[in-house]
Amino acid sequence: MAESTGDAASAFWKKKYYVIITGASVGIGRALAQAFSREVAQNSVFVITGRNAENLNETKRLVAQDAPGVEVVAQVMDHSTATFDDYRKLITDTWSKISAADGILLVHNVGTIGDVRKYATQFTDEKEIDDYFHLNVTSVMTLTSAFLEKFPNSSNLSRTIINISSLAAVKPMAGAGIYCTGKAARQMYMRIIAAENPTVTVLNYSPGPVDTAMQRELHHGVKELAEVARGNRKDASTHGNVLQRIHVH
Template identity: 35%
Template sequence: MEITTVAIVTGASRGLGHALARGLLQPGTQLVTVSRSHDEALAQQAAQAGCNVQQIQSDLANPAAAERLAAQIVANLPAGAQRYLLINNAGTVGPISQTDQLSDAAAITAAFSLNVTSVMLLTTAFLQTVKPLGADCRILNISSGAGRNPTAGWGVYCATKAALDHYTRVLHAEEHGVRIVSLAPGVIDTGMQQTIRSSDVHDFPNVARFTQLHDEGRLTSPDETAARILRYIDRDDFGSNVLDDIRNYA
């Protein structure tokens, strides 16, 4: 079967990443997923959908692992597809703590490695591989409103997402011939939200708001958000707004 789209999705084992991976299971698609575990159900769904899927297990919080992964992925990307897509979705909200208590260097470093460093490494490898192909190439970085609005207790999360946003703007300014967006996906009913709701109020004073959003059913589902994001990626004007929010679109 002719491959028309090559798509790479990180953090694909659960939540939004899992929903995005399932939404990309289409005939003619070569899907590469990155997560810390193998998903047999996804493999079966891919076979039923006539989609090729390669699942790679890696911990992107480890810079050396992320570097090896980047080399592994690009070494196996097929040439000749019409579109190449990289979705940098993997991320963590932790460590959650007030600034005067942020003393765990390993946890802070792991968060930056996952939320920022792995994105940069994968993007570099992706660009080096796809730019010579002359195809439609799109990069979507899953960001957060936290990168654009300071939130008490989220010093690390806000800093990493702000870094991701600005890195995306730099990449756009360099004009590599790819379309790139850093997208806030809204408040989604995922494991990350469970982590947020379980936070100590002294570490995260805004915990009551997120508990209320959940109790009132105001969180969007991963499947609904993924469907909206995949429609957004397909838009002709994708990349015209480098920093965007999926809530701006139906």
């Protein structure tokens, strides 16, 4: 499942890009960082974020191995507490590392599944709910706002935003209420961004069931989702589809 807008993607690859990928310390985020780094021009700058410094530095090492001409900035960041001002600073501090960029790319990959042992009506703790949505929705909104504030239409840069989505954004799954709600909110938010910013290429991309630690936890807690995924799992290194989407749209 993917939906996109904009026409900048036809000239995306082999250009000098400034890229931010959240949640890049493991899994899909790491695979995307590696895949994208092989496609951009030398002297591109990749900013990767995550909470685990060791894993994040491993992603940095892998990207440097795949694309030695790309500069990688590994920024330890907790998106569950990050603010708009934090994102402003992140972008300001790292944008200075690139000169004469052809375009910019923001990938919203960070996310959690929440407590899959609970049904929707069992979420009664307001703080638990607020914390979940700050990480999975609010941080996406504030980072996007900081990104588009820094790079408005007048910047004349090719601007692309990718949201890593899920079947859960459109299919209700018993036992995954907070996860489905968060994914649906993110997907709709990105559609609004596309409607309000027609010169920005926006892609809601669902890679399908991917064999990551988070997905295994979700399968364990939610039998219905495990049934959907059975026989259709992919390794996190399977990144060709999203590359093709950017080429096509």
